[in-house]
């Protein structure tokens with residue numbers, strides 16, 4: 001008797017998965033998107049590595065300034 005019930009349950013389970021496969025994959029996709037978004041949020045919140053900037057000595061005063069930016073001695 002149990003065998004028959006088990007077989008019926010298995011067939012019903014396979015049929016159920018087959019029938020709702022699209023919904024199952026859609027739900028799975030939603031969960032995976034949520035996880036990916038959380039991971040992205042965490043990555044955005046994590047401290048970023050500082051961007052390296054080349055410093056060049058000012059030809060006039062000799063103080064080191066970022067390359068391409070005007071020295072403060074030229075403004076004065």
Ligand SMILES: [Zn+2]
Nearest residue numbers: 058061071073
């Ligand atoms: Zn200067």
